[in-house]
Amino acid sequence: MADTALPTHGPRGPKPKRALSRTNIIVYGTLIVVSLYYLLPLWVMVMTSLKGMPEIRLGNIFAPPVEITFEPWARAWSGACTGINCDGLSRGFGNSVQILLPSLALSVAIASVNGYALANWKFKGSEVFFTILILGAFIPYQVMLYPMVIILRELGLYGNLWGLVLVHTVFGMPILTLLFRNYFAGMPEELFKAARVDGAGFWGIYFRIMLPMSLPIFVVAMILQVTGIWNDFLFGVIFTKPEIYPMTVQLNNIVNSVQGVKEYNVNMAATLLTGLVPLVIYFVSGKLFVRGIAAGAVKG
Amino acid sequence: MKLTPSLLALTAALGATAATAGELEVTHWWTSGGEAAAVKTLAEAYEAKTGNGWVDGAIAGSGGTARPIIISRILGGDPMGATQMTHGRQAEELIEAGMMLDITDVAEANGWTDVINPPALLEGCTVDGRIYCAPLNIHSAQWLWLSHKAFEDAGVAVPTNWSEFVAAAPALKEAGKQPLALGQQPWQSNLAFGTISLAVAGLDAWKAVNIDKNAEVAAGPDYAAAFEAVANAREMAAGSNVQDWNQATNMVITDAAGGQIMGDWAQGEFAMAGEVAGEDYSCLPGLGVNAVLDTGGDAIYFPVNDDPEVTAMQKELAEVLLSPEVQVAFNLAKGSLPVRGDIDMSTANACMQKGLEILAGGADGILPSGDMSLTADTTGQVEDLMAEFWADSSMSAADAQARFAEIIADAD
Amino acid sequence: MTIVESDGIDLARAERKPRRPFRNISAKIASLPMVLTALVVFVGCTVWTVIYSFTDSKLLPRLSWEGLGQYERLWGTRRWLVSLENLAIYGICSMVLILLIGFTLAALLDRKIRFEGAFRTVFLYPFALSFIVTGLAWQWILNPDFGIQASIRAMGWESFVFDPLNSPDLVIFGILIAGIWQGSGLIMVIMLAGLRGIDEDIWKAARVDGIGTVKTYVKVIIPMMRPVFVTALVLIAAGIIKVYDLVVAQTAGGPGISSQMPALYVMDAMFKNQNLAQGFAASTMMLVSVLIVLIPWAYLEFAGKKRG
Numbered sequence A: 001m002a003d004t005a006l007p008t009h010g011p012r013g014p015k016p017k018r019a020l021s022r023t024n025i026i027v028y029g030t031l032i033v034v035s036l037y038y039l040l041p042l043w044v045m046v047m048t049s050l051k052g053m054p055e056i057r058l059g060n061i062f063a064p065p066v067e068i069t070f071e072p073w074a075r076a077w078s079g080a081c082t083g084i085n086c087d088g089l090s091r092g093f094g095n096s097v098q099i100l101l102p103s104l105a106l107s108v109a110i111a112s113v114n115g116y117a118l119a120n121w122k123f124k125g126s127e128v129f130f131t132i133l134i135l136g137a138f139i140p141y142q143v144m145l146y147p148m149v150i151i152l153r154e155l156g157l158y159g160n161l162w163g164l165v166l167v168h169t170v171f172g173m174p175i176l177t178l179l180f181r182n183y184f185a186g187m188p189e190e191l192f193k194a195a196r197v198d199g200a201g202f203w204g205i206y207f208r209i210m211l212p213m214s215l216p217i218f219v220v221a222m223i224l225q226v227t228g229i230w231n232d233f234l235f236g237v238i239f240t241k242p243e244i245y246p247m248t249v250q251l252n253n254i255v256n257s258v259q260g261v262k263e264y265n266v267n268m269a270a271t272l273l274t275g276l277v278p279l280v281i282y283f284v285s286g287k288l289f290v291r292g293i294a295a296g297a298v299k300g
Numbered sequence B: 001m002k003l004t005p006s007l008l009a010l011t012a013a014l015g016a017t018a019a020t021a022g023e024l025e026v027t028h029w030w031t032s033g034g035e036a037a038a039v040k041t042l043a044e045a046y047e048a049k050t051g052n053g054w055v056d057g058a059i060a061g062s063g064g065t066a067r068p069i070i071i072s073r074i075l076g077g078d079p080m081g082a083t084q085m086t087h088g089r090q091a092e093e094l095i096e097a098g099m100m101l102d103i104t105d106v107a108e109a110n111g112w113t114d115v116i117n118p119p120a121l122l123e124g125c126t127v128d129g130r131i132y133c134a135p136l137n138i139h140s141a142q143w144l145w146l147s148h149k150a151f152e153d154a155g156v157a158v159p160t161n162w163s164e165f166v167a168a169a170p171a172l173k174e175a176g177k178q179p180l181a182l183g184q185q186p187w188q189s190n191l192a193f194g195t196i197s198l199a200v201a202g203l204d205a206w207k208a209v210n211i212d213k214n215a216e217v218a219a220g221p222d223y224a225a226a227f228e229a230v231a232n233a234r235e236m237a238a239g240s241n242v243q244d245w246n247q248a249t250n251m252v253i254t255d256a257a258g259g260q261i262m263g264d265w266a267q268g269e270f271a272m273a274g275e276v277a278g279e280d281y282s283c284l285p286g287l288g289v290n291a292v293l294d295t296g297g298d299a300i301y302f303p304v305n306d307d308p309e310v311t312a313m314q315k316e317l318a319e320v321l322l323s324p325e326v327q328v329a330f331n332l333a334k335g336s337l338p339v340r341g342d343i344d345m346s347t348a349n350a351c352m353q354k355g356l357e358i359l360a361g362g363a364d365g366i367l368p369s370g371d372m373s374l375t376a377d378t379t380g381q382v383e384d385l386m387a388e389f390w391a392d393s394s395m396s397a398a399d400a401q402a403r404f405a406e407i408i409a410d411a412d
Numbered sequence C: 001m002t003i004v005e006s007d008g009i010d011l012a013r014a015e016r017k018p019r020r021p022f023r024n025i026s027a028k029i030a031s032l033p034m035v036l037t038a039l040v041v042f043v044g045c046t047v048w049t050v051i052y053s054f055t056d057s058k059l060l061p062r063l064s065w066e067g068l069g070q071y072e073r074l075w076g077t078r079r080w081l082v083s084l085e086n087l088a089i090y091g092i093c094s095m096v097l098i099l100l101i102g103f104t105l106a107a108l109l110d111r112k113i114r115f116e117g118a119f120r121t122v123f124l125y126p127f128a129l130s131f132i133v134t135g136l137a138w139q140w141i142l143n144p145d146f147g148i149q150a151s152i153r154a155m156g157w158e159s160f161v162f163d164p165l166n167s168p169d170l171v172i173f174g175i176l177i178a179g180i181w182q183g184s185g186l187i188m189v190i191m192l193a194g195l196r197g198i199d200e201d202i203w204k205a206a207r208v209d210g211i212g213t214v215k216t217y218v219k220v221i222i223p224m225m226r227p228v229f230v231t232a233l234v235l236i237a238a239g240i241i242k243v244y245d246l247v248v249a250q251t252a253g254g255p256g257i258s259s260q261m262p263a264l265y266v267m268d269a270m271f272k273n274q275n276l277a278q279g280f281a282a283s284t285m286m287l288v289s290v291l292i293v294l295i296p297w298a299y300l301e302f303a304g305k306k307r308g
Helices: A022-049 A055-058 A069-076 A090-120 A126-136 A139-155 A161-185 A188-196 A204-215 A217-230 A235-237 A247-256 A262-298 B003-016 B033-050 B062-075 B091-094 B102-108 B121-124 B147-154 B162-174 B184-200 B202-208 B215-219 B220-239 B246-255 B266-272 B308-321 B323-335 B350-359 B375-391 B397-410 C002-015 C020-052 C069-074 C078-109 C116-128 C131-140 C146-152 C171-196 C199-208 C211-223 C226-241 C243-252 C260-271 C276-305
Strands: B025-026 B054-058 B081-086 B133-135 B142-147 B178-181 B257-261 B281-285 B297-303
Touching: A022 A069, A022 A262, A022 C078, A022 C116, A022 C131, A022 C171, A055 A262, A069 A262, A090 A126, A090 A161, A090 A217, A090 A247, A090 C020, A090 C171, A126 A161, A126 C020, A126 C276, A139 A161, A139 A188, A139 A235, A139 B062, A139 C020, A139 C260, A139 C276, A161 A217, A161 A235, A161 C020, A161 C171, A161 C226, A188 A204, A204 C020, A217 A247, A217 A262, A217 C131, A235 A247, A235 B281, A247 A262, A262 B350, A262 C116, A262 C171, B003 C020, B025 B033, B025 B062, B025 B308, B033 B054, B033 B266, B033 B308, B033 B323, B054 B184, B062 B081, B062 C260, B102 B308, B121 B133, B133 B308, B142 B147, B142 B162, B142 B246, B142 B266, B147 B162, B147 B257, B162 B178, B162 B184, B162 B220, B162 B257, B178 B220, B178 B246, B184 B202, B184 B220, B184 B257, B184 B375, B202 B215, B202 B220, B215 B220, B215 B397, B220 B397, B246 B266, B266 B323, B266 C211, B281 B350, B297 B308, B375 B397, B375 C078, B375 C260, C020 C276, C069 C078, C069 C276, C078 C171, C078 C260, C116 C146, C131 C171, C131 C243, C171 C226, C171 C243, C199 C211, C211 C226, C226 C276, C260 C276
Parallel strands: B025 B054, B025 B081, B178 B257
Antiparallel strands: B081 B297, B133 B297, B142 B257, B142 B281
16 A cells, blocks of 8 residues: 555566466467457458448458458548538547547546545545545436536536536546545655645645656546547537537447448448547557556555 | 646637527438438528528437437527427427427418418417427328339239238248348337338227327227237348338348338438339338328427527528428428428429328328327337337237237326 | 655745645635535436436426326336346446456466567557447447358358347347457456556465465455455446446347346436436436445445544
């Protein structure tokens, strides 16, 4: 619990003996077989998105394309139709970025301060609020829809970007606060006490001590939020309007509007394009994510 | 943390893309090929006639996806300019709560009461003598669509009514065709049930159940026959694993299936695929048994807006929607029937002509739509029951009927 | 890290602002967003929902009382009962399987293997995709006409049948395959992080005592990882109760009503059937079941800790 330095790296399991031991064959064999299960959908999506419709109709979905075409990608990005708009996903991308950045900044900032207060500045009732917050993580979002609409209307925020930012901040708060609280609680208490003796206040300690030390957990929080906010459809469509619909709304529209035949290749390309931002983030920062989780999530 | 304020400022600047004046946002869920083509005619006519912009708020995924969005927007005080809704009982409450614009003046100025046929359509928009929506088209659900080639391949004649269709099913199956194409969504199961029950149980029984909510009739022998017919149709539809209605229609278009029970909106899909009515496919209103159609349809509602400019644009849209040219263009594209009895639809194809004839024949062939007589709640319960009944071959017709009668008994 | 620490203290010292009486004020003001969220949103909306579940609200919320009518109807509705049964099957299976798979994969990755990063990325990437995408991808793979079934038949095994999504009895497992695919990676990472936190001396001691690898995991390591398992359980359980998008994208509740879930029932009642109060009653029941499971746990976990 008190071990604070960045999470210990490196495997801790028992060391295998020989390169081709029976254990090794089992370990690698299992991992490779399981990897196939995880990779299968990605493989199918990528392959399908590179095929033409005639080939899809005839062929096997697992086979690589005989003739590679990037046309489905082009159509998904800028040609697929919903209603009378035929500009694909391109319109939604900018909107999604516009929604993501302030939501990300605000939700992570607030959750980190919450977590810090809960870990280091407990006040009467703070644990009660925290428990309510965690219980809130279990309430289906749909239940909150109408009351949230009414709250935002009363605040005068309904239908604009800031309303949506607020919604993302509120619904991201339980899990993020839990992460930050656990992380800060795991820092050595002496550090905090020393700063207090030196007269540093709430914000002083937060900005000068806690913040610089909490990069790993910030990375985790940001990755979780990017994924959650980017993939959100429900809030994006309820709390905004067409000019600022996120990419997922366009994805839903492309995938669910069947004009004649279902264009599976365009659907798959659109799906991959929409998932690209979180996917890239995971591929690039997977290692930091694991470190951050090790530092934050696993300490009770 | 220090980064945050500047980020916020940046995105706020980006976010300030306020709609320019003179644009009206219209929300709808018309996203299939034929539907999108029809919306386009509306948008173009509106922009050409009024000089205002049409902001298209299409949401794919049927009314179930779109409705929470529409209602949230209205409740949240940031309504769209106009929205598609099925007329009838669905919007009653919004009207009673004063959230919908009264367009009686537009209706009077344009003489809607004289031109709209059947008059029930305008009544569906009327609450306490005031008019709150613009009926746009008439959709009837009771159609059987048949692929000529599928029957040719199976070596049987194209059926002219439901019992011939049932008789031809084994031959279709043998030829490797799906006798009856049916999408898996609950509303489609319910639509097929409603249509079959109207044909098999007969008009009087149908009216007693759907309009008078007579649970005895629902539990009686006429409906027992209808439930048996559905159980039989269930076997003809077994193996039809598509989801969307137009995927099922596509099975008929590509001759992989013999027929589909679907509303007249399927017409738009046949048209988009370049098929010719009477040659490549044919259609049987009322399953070829009773030549009756219901008169459901789409209507456009106009949520109340504080901005008088928006109100003016809304009224302009209402006027455009009912203009003869728009009625012709929109309905030809969508495959639905116009709400005006006084316009020239001679360019309509053989199937639409059949529908127009029934409409012109007057009250005998016209039923109110289920949307007008049953609440969404009751319809939802029946849909759940039908989804289960069509999917679960172990559920007997008698069990399904007993549960149906219960739902009707509780309906208000 | 130590450099940063002393820097921080130096700066703090330079500031010299001893303001003890205000320290709690600062913390409280800073916690205001959390307090407001907890009270206004979570408690407020919940209370609002519960109150309106006793009304006959249809399309718009209104306070016209109907007593327990909505609840009577709810428990007499077959679809609701099927939904609960599905949630129970899905919940238990995915809880057990995700924990099992997550832990096993983490344990395998922890065995000083090569390409750990690559494997980890492969297991984790599905988590970056939304449930909608997950549902669509697996619907496609499980489609009998061109997915796994068709491919295996094309290889010559003509009678091969693998069509879970169109079988009322198996459909829930078809959804499970997709749910596990999406969710197990995150749990694997959490487990891996937990394993990395175990002192290597434990392993040495186990080896000295001649305890087998598997036995060491079961008897020693897993009990030491209790907080890790708790975090994992919270995450899995919160996901299960909310499962909605996945089912909508993959089966839309079908065939028939055989893959319905409570969240779908709530949404359909509220928005499709325009019977808000029925939806509120159903969601109240969902909340009650969550509370029954969670309150004892939350009490032990948080309230207990203060004293201990």
